[in-house]
Structure formats: C-alpha cells, structure tokens
Amino acid sequence: MNKKLVVSLSPHTYGKDSVTRIMYDVLIALVPAFLVSIYMFGFGALRVTLIAIFSSVLFEYLIQKFMLKVKPTINDGSAIITGLLLAFNVPSNLPWWMIIVGSFVAIGIAKMSFGGLGNNPFNPALVGRVFLFVSFPVAMTSWPVPIVTRFKLIDAVTSATPLSIVKEGLKNNIAASELASKLPSYADLFFGNLGGCIGEVSALALLLGGIYLIYRKVISWHIPVAMIGAVALFSGILWGLNPEKYMDPMFQILTGGVFLGAIFMATDMVTSPMTPKGMIIFGILIGLITVVIRVFGAYPEGVSFAILIMNAFVPLIDKFCKPQKYGVVKVKNG
Amino acid sequence: MSVYKNLKTFPVGGIHPEDHKLSAAKAIEFLKIPDIISIPVSQHLGAPAKPIVQINDRVKVGQVIAESGGYVSTNIHASASGIVSKIDNVMDASGYKRLAITIKVEGDDWFEGIELSPDIKKEIILSKEEIIAKLQKDGIVGLGGATFPIHVKLTPPKGKIADILLINGVECEPFLTSDHRLMIEKGEEILIGTQIIMQALGVSESLVGIESNKPDAIEHLSKLAKNYNGICIVPLKVQYPQGAEKQLIEALTSRQVPIGGLPIDVGVVVQNVGTAFAVYESIQKNKPLVERVVTVTGKNVQNPSNFLVRFGVPISNLIEAAGGLPNETGKIISGGPMMGKALNTPDVPVTKGTSGILLISEAESKRGEVLNCIRCAKCVGHCPLGLEPYLLMSLVEKGFYDQAQQEQILNCCECGSCAFTCPADRPLLDYIRLGKSIINQRLREKSPK
Numbered sequence: 047m048n049k050k051l052v053v054s055l056s057p058h059t060y061g062k063d064s065v066t067r068i069m070y071d072v073l074i075a076l077v078p079a080f081l082v083s084i085y086m087f088g089f090g091a092l093r094v095t096l097i098a099i100f101s102s103v104l105f106e107y108l109i110q111k112f113m114l115k116v117k118p119t120i121n122d123g124s125a126i127i128t129g130l131l132l133a134f135n136v137p138s139n140l141p142w143w144m145i146i147v148g149s150f151v152a153i154g155i156a157k158m159s160f161g162g163l164g165n166n167p168f169n170p171a172l173v174g175r176v177f178l179f180v181s182f183p184v185a186m187t188s189w190p191v192p193i194v195t196r197f198k199l200i201d202a203v204t205s206a207t208p209l210s211i212v213k214e215g216l217k218n219n220i221a222a223s224e225l226a227s228k229l230p231s232y233a234d235l236f237f238g239n240l241g242g243c244i245g246e247v248s249a250l251a252l253l254l255g256g257i258y259l260i261y262r263k264v265i266s267w268h269i270p271v272a273m274i275g276a277v278a279l280f281s282g283i284l285w286g287l288n289p290e291k292y293m294d295p296m297f298q299i300l301t302g303g304v305f306l307g308a309i310f311m312a313t314d315m316v317t318s319p320m321t322p323k324g325m326i327i328f329g330i331l332i333g334l335i336t337v338v339i340r341v342f343g344a345y346p347e348g349v350s351f352a353i354l355i356m357n358a359f360v361p362l363i364d365k366f367c368k369p370q371k372y373g374v375v376k377v378k379n380g
Numbered sequence: 381m382s383v384y385k386n387l388k389t390f391p392v393g394g395i396h397p398e399d400h401k402l403s404a405a406k407a408i409e410f411l412k413i414p415d416i417i418s419i420p421v422s423q424h425l426g427a428p429a430k431p432i433v434q435i436n437d438r439v440k441v442g443q444v445i446a447e448s449g450g451y452v453s454t455n456i457h458a459s460a461s462g463i464v465s466k467i468d469n470v471m472d473a474s475g476y477k478r479l480a481i482t483i484k485v486e487g488d489d490w491f492e493g494i495e496l497s498p499d500i501k502k503e504i505i506l507s508k509e510e511i512i513a514k515l516q517k518d519g520i521v522g523l524g525g526a527t528f529p530i531h532v533k534l535t536p537p538k539g540k541i542a543d544i545l546l547i548n549g550v551e552c553e554p555f556l557t558s559d560h561r562l563m564i565e566k567g568e569e570i571l572i573g574t575q576i577i578m579q580a581l582g583v584s585e586s587l588v589g590i591e592s593n594k595p596d597a598i599e600h601l602s603k604l605a606k607n608y609n610g611i612c613i614v615p616l617k618v619q620y621p622q623g624a625e626k627q628l629i630e631a632l633t634s635r636q637v638p639i640g641g642l643p644i645d646v647g648v649v650v651q652n653v654g655t656a657f658a659v660y661e662s663i664q665k666n667k668p669l670v671e672r673v674v675t676v677t678g679k680n681v682q683n684p685s686n687f688l689v690r691f692g693v694p695i696s697n698l699i700e701a702a703g704g705l706p707n708e709t710g711k712i713i714s715g716g717p718m719m720g721k722a723l724n725t726p727d728v729p730v731t732k733g734t735s736g737i738l739l740i741s742e743a744e745s746k747r748g749e750v751l752n753c754i755r756c757a758k759c760v761g762h763c764p765l766g767l768e769p770y771l772l773m774s775l776v777e778k779g780f781y782d783q784a785q786q787e788q789i790l791n792c793c794e795c796g797s798c799a800f801t802c803p804a805d806r807p808l809l810d811y812i813r814l815g816k817s818i819i820n821q822r823l824r825e826k827s828p829k
C-alpha cells in the first residue's frame with residue numbers, strides 16, 4: 047500500500063440532499079405560477095421577472111466578489127429564487143429601476159449584510175417588496191388588468207385588486223354582500239384571473255407548486271396549512287359576527303398573497319422555525335396578523351408584513367418549541 | 381414491497397441509507413489462517429487483559445494467553461496454535477500501537493475439552509452462576525460492535541431486575557451481512573444461546589428483532605422459534621439506526637432509557653445475534669471466543685464475502701481473499717458506512733469488534749464543500765434522540781460547552797443520521813464528538829475520584 051488512504055470520521059456515506067437541489071426544487075415549484083403570470087400579464091410579467099432575477103444574481107455576485115471577497119455562490123440558485131419571488135410580489139408594470147432597487151435591498155441589505163444564505167433573519171424577497179411598497183406606494187399598487195394587458199410591455203390599463211376594492215368599499219360603508227357582486231368570481235380568484243402581483247394571482251398554480259415541494263420534502267405541510275387555516279378561521283369568526291361588515295373566509299384566502307405567502311414565503315427554511323410544533327405556531331400567528339392588518343389596518347393586504355413580523359420571532363419560537371428529547375420525560379426514580 | 385404489515389420501529393427520526401447487502405447470499409467461508417497472527421490483549425471495553433504466556437511458549441487454539449484485567453475485562457485466548465514469537469505493541473484498528481501477542485502458526489491444534497463437532501446440543505445443564513462465570517472465562521463480549529463483556533451485562537446492579545431479553549438481529553448498517561448469514565446458517569444455535577442468556581438473566585421472555593429486508597432470516601428463525609418457549613421473532617421496519625440499543629428497545633418494547641441510564645433501568649438487556657451464537661459455543665461446546673464472522677464488501681470489491689475469521693488475522697488478508705484491494709480504493713473502513721472507523725492501514729488485526737470491512741472508492745471518500753446552515757431542520761427531524769444537531773455544532777464551535785451539555789449533547793449516540801442528511805454537508809457529528817469529548821474530560825476533572 048503506497049497510496050494514501052482517507053481517514054475521516056463516520057459517517058462515510060451521505061444522502062443525496064444538497065442545498066442546490068433544494069433551491070432548484072423551489073424553482074421548479076414556481077414554474078406553474080410563472081406560466082400563469084405570463085398568460086395573464088404577458089410581456090410585462092416576463093420583463094419584471096427577468097430584470098429581478100438578473101439584478102439579484104448580479105448583486106449577489108458583485109457583493110461576494112468585490113466587497114466580501116469570498117467565492118461567489120450564485121450557482122446555489124438561492125439568488126435566482128430571491129429574484130423570482132421578488133418579481134412575484136410586484137405588479138407587472140413596475141418601472142425597471144424600481145425592480146433593480148428592490149433587488150438591491152433584497153440581496154444587498156436583507157441577505158448579504160447578515161452573512162449570506164442561511165444567516166438572514168428576514169426573508170430577502172419580502173424585505174425588498176416591503177421596501178418598494180413603502181417607498182413607491184403608488185407604483186406598487188397600480189395593477190394592470192390581466193389578459194387585457196397581455197401584449198403590452200407596460201400598460202396603463204389598471205384596476206384595483208379585489209382586496210383594495212373591498213377595503214375602499216367597506217370604508218365607505220358599502221355592505222360586504224353588495225361589494226361581492228363587483229368582485230371576480232371565486233373561480234376567477236382560484237385560477238388567477240384578477241389584478242394583483244405577478245405571482246400571487248393563481249391559487250391553483252401556487253398549490254401545484256406547494257404539492258411538489260411537499261412531495262420532495264423541501265417543505266412540510268405545517269406552515270401552509272396552519273397559515274391558510276388561520277386566515278380562514280379568524281376571518282370566518284369576523285364574518286360570522288357580521289357578514290355585512292366583513293368578507294367571507296373563502297374570499298380572504300383566495301385573494302392577495304395568502305397562497306404565495308403560505309407556500310413560498312413563510313416556508314422559507316432560513317427564516318422559519320425548525321420543528322413542526324414551532325411551524326404551526328408560526329403559521330397560525332401569520333394568519334392572525336394578516337387578518338388583523340387586512341381588516342383593521344391601513345393596508346388592504348397584510349401577508350408580507352405578517353411574515354416579516356413573525357420572522358423576527360423565529361429564534362424565540364425555536365427556543366420554545368424544542369423537539370421532545372429522548373429519555374427526558376420518562377425518568378424513573380431509583 | 382414488504383410482505384409484513386404494520387412493522388414496528390422506533391418513533392422519532394432515523395434515515396434510510398441506500399441498502400447494499402452485496403454479500404447477503406454468500407455462505408460463510410472459513411478464512412485460511414496465515415503463518416503469523418498478532419492477537420491484541422485489548423479487544424473489549426474495559427481493562428486490557430494481562431499476558432500470561434512467554435516468548436517461545438507453545439500454545440493451542442482456545443488456550444488462555446492473557447487473563448482478565450479486572451471486573452470489566454475478559455480473558456483472551458489463542459486463536460491459532462503455534463509458538464509465541466513476540467509480545468509487543470502492534471498497530472490495531474484504533475490507529476495506536478497496543479500490546480499484542482504474536483504467534484507463529486503451526487497446524488490447528490485445539491485445547492483439550494473443546495468440542496468441535498457441529499452436533500447441536502439443546503439441553504442446558506449449567507446453573508445461572510456457572511453460565512456467567514463461564515462466559516467471562518471464555519472471553520465472550522458483545523459482538524454487535526461495542527465489545528462490552530457479557531458477564532457484566534448479565535449481572536444487573538443491586539435493585540435492578542431484567543424482565544425481558546432483546547436479541548439484536550437488526551443489522552441496520554448498509555453493506556454488512558455477517559449477522560444475516562449467521563441467522564440463516566446458525567439459527568438453531570442462536571436460539572439455544574438466547575435461551576442460555578434468558579436463564580442467566582432469569583427472564584422468561586425474549587424478542588429477536590430483525591429488519592424486514594432479511595425475510596429469509598425472519599422466516600427461518602420464526603420456524604425454529606416455535607420449539608423454544610418464550611422466544612418471539614419480531615420483523616421490524618427498515619429504519620437506520622434501529623440496531624442502536626436505545627432505538628431497538630423503543631421499537632420492541634416502547635420503553636425509553638432515561639438520560640444517563642442503562643437499558644437495565646427499564647428492565648431490558650440487549651444482546652446481538654452473534655453474541656448469542658458465541659454464548660452457545662461457550663456453554664454447550666466449551667469453546668472460547670477465538671473467531672467471528674466478518675463481511676468484506678464494497679461496490680468495487682470483486683467478490684464480496686462473509687468470512688469466519690480467527691482474531692489476529694490481518695485485515696489485508698481478508699481483502700485479498702475477497703479479490704484484492706480495488707485500484708480506486710480511497711477508504712478502508714472497519715465496520716459499516718454509518719458508524720465504522722476509517723483505517724489508515726489494512727495491516728491491522730481482526731478483533732472481537734470487527735463486524736465488517738468496507739472498501740470505499742476514492743470518489744466517494746471525499747466530503748462535499750461545507751456550506752452555511754440553511755436551517756432546513758433535516759438534522760433535527762432525523763435525529764432519533766430528539767437533539768438539535770445544528771445547534772449543538774454551533775454551540776461547540778463557539779465554545780459554549782455548558783449550554784451544549786444542557787442540550788443533552790452527551791446523549792448523542794453518534795449514529796451519524798444528522799451528518800448523513802445535511803444538505804449543506806456540515807460536519808455536524810465531528811463537532812458533536814469534539815464537544816462530547818471536551819465535556820467528558822471536564823466531568824472527569826471535576827469528579828472527586
């Protein structure tokens with residue numbers, strides 16, 4: 047034996063899981079929603095998505111290479127996801143430079159300044175979105191009408207989202223039942239024929255992606271089910287109390303970012319709790335905060351804020367919801 | 381897939397490494413004894429045995445050549461006949477040089493009174509005390525890998541009583557097949573050995589756990605077990621690390637060993653099938669422990685095999701017999717891929733703890749690049765002991781040993797499930813081991829003794 051043998055500690059075999067595989071699974075899961083968005087918003091959606099992905103990856107590369115002086119890890123796919131999710135969270139007519147600003151905030155501030163993938167406490171795409179929302183409220187809330195706008199790059203034909211119609215209407219004391227007649231049908235809501243952010247319009251497409259992610263064990267059912275369930279439950283309670291003043295739970299879960307948030311944003315492993323118990327608490331609280339913001343807050347939509355708020359509580363939840371340790375409960379005396 | 385329904389397993393964590401039982405169909409072959417063998421005097425947990433032979437002494441197979449060095453210790457026997465040529469330190473599988481007795485082999489002469497015929501002897505005549513004393517004398521230790529002297533386990537501390545014996549036929553390590561073959565070829569002997577252990581413990585119930593990927597062994601032993609009172613064969617779901625003591629106990633009895641406790645605290649004693657066979661040979665055939673079955677395997681190994689090997693035979697001989705060392709070998713492992721130990725040379729002797737030799741190709745020997753933890757929680761979800769490996773690693777990295785201890789780092793059984801499953805290729809278990817050894821060191825310094 048003149049060859050050098052490798053001597054390392056066990057285990058000597060490893061599973062097939064890799065960070066890259068996980069990231070690409072998330073990308074695959076986002077494909078149906080992406081296709082629907084192109085069908086609904088056409089070139090505009092494609093334009094926003096490409097700009098967001100390209101600028102996110104570029105910022106990650108530049109920051110890692112020239113500022114942090116580490117080996118760029120853009121191959122792991124996580125920057126692509128951030129770009130794609132950011133695009134999914136804005137309207138399809140957003141000016142290009144705003145998208146780039148959003149990408150910079152997402153990658154540069156929310157991700158890299160905390161130490162890169164795995165170390166960021168807040169979901170980068172959501173930080174980017176909320177930054178844009180607060181900085182450019184008008185551009186972020188003028189929604190192209192789907193299908194009509196399909197063949198135009200940037201379109202002026204805009205409409206309110208169902209959520210903002212409701213918010214305005216209720217503010218002006220129009221009864222919820224009357225508002226319902228002005229809104230798209232639940233079928234339209236489910237398939238995505240409504241104004242809104244690029245990626246959040248089709249609950250069905252998002253659901254398909256979610257099922258794929260659960261099948262591939264990238265996410266577990268706990269957060270999406272807890273969060274969507276909580277939105278339904280809490281809005282259902284209010285609706286039950288006064289159906290003229292509050293919208294029904296079906297409307298609440300099918301509009302806005304509930305599905306996108308529940309399946310792709312709140313489940314971001316880096317910024318969510320580690321144990322099933324923790325995930326359920328996390329999901330329920332996001333659902334609760336979402337309803338509170340929508341119903342009582344100033345904004346028609348509350349998913350992004352709710353997720354970011356709960357991101358901050360993850361360390362606490364993880365401390366509180368530890369896995370049951372073997373051999374601790376059943377200690378016998380003697 | 382499996383013909384068995386509702387298979388039992390332990391409730392939390394665990395993984396499914398790819399199964400590669402390449403040598404499962406290979407009957408156990410006797411491996412030729414080389415001209416020179418070196419028998420380490422420390423082949424068990426506890427104090428090394430003390431040599432009682434001198435250079436140029438002539439010894440026979442089965443003769444005691446080193447005597448038990450304390451209560452947690454056993455005798456070591458000559459595993460070949462010939463002349464003692466050296467009593468000196470040699471490299472063993474631990475990577476250190478340790479005392480061994482070298483014998484120049486001549487013939488195969490067995491010590492008087494050892495019965496070598498394959499006739500099966502069912503009737504147990506020895507009493508409980510006699511059995512335990514005889515097992516210590518014959519150097520019987522746990523052959524599942526821990527090599528804990530059996531007489532200690534069979535003598536529960538005051539106030540503790542065993543009510544059930546578990547026999548471990550799980551063999552959950554991928555690649556290894558030595559226990560599997562033994563169950564098929566020596567089923568009757570294993571069951572008699574089990575009865576002997578039951579008698580020594582004074583228990584009337586025994587469960588033999590076997591994973592469902594060995595249907596032939598399950599069927600064979602189930603058929604035989606009908607003739608043995610109180611022995612029940614239980615097929616188990618395939619789930620690593622089911623062969624670990626705590627997981628097996630939970631799978632078969634739903635009892636949990638308290639932290640810092642032993643199986644006996646919940647009334648359980650666990651022995652491996654290989655040990656049960658060795659017990660049979662000692663008690664019924666007067667044959668001390670001088671050999672064991674060792675699997676030699678690997679994806680590139682020409683002829684994966686199960687050998688009956690005398691202790692002291694160099695591992696390189698086994699590799700030779702299985703078709704030689706493949707060119708692209710990067711790692712030689714004593715044991716299985718999950719918990720085995722990488723050797724830095726194949727020129728070390730087989731001992732009581734050697735369950736298999738696994739050759740891994742160079743490409744598969746290299747670990748992936750370590751990335752940041754992405755908090756995917758896979759390590760947490762797969763830990764069978766409910767620990768949080770990512771947290772333990774970071775506590776050890778930062779030197780927060782007290783906190784790591786609070787998080788029960790010492791309860792880690794080193795099964796490797798966490799490191800196996802981590803997508804960021806983080807060396808979780810390396811750090812956990814480091815933390816454990818530092819904490820144990822501190823505890824030793826603190827203790828009054």
Ligand code: SF4
Binds near residue numbers: 764
């Ligand atoms: S922490 Fe220990 S017991 Fe848990 S999976 Fe890792 S090696 Fe196994």
Ligand code: SF4
Binds near residue numbers: 754803
């Ligand atoms: S498996 Fe690896 S990446 Fe996932 S939480 Fe554990 S240490 Fe982090």
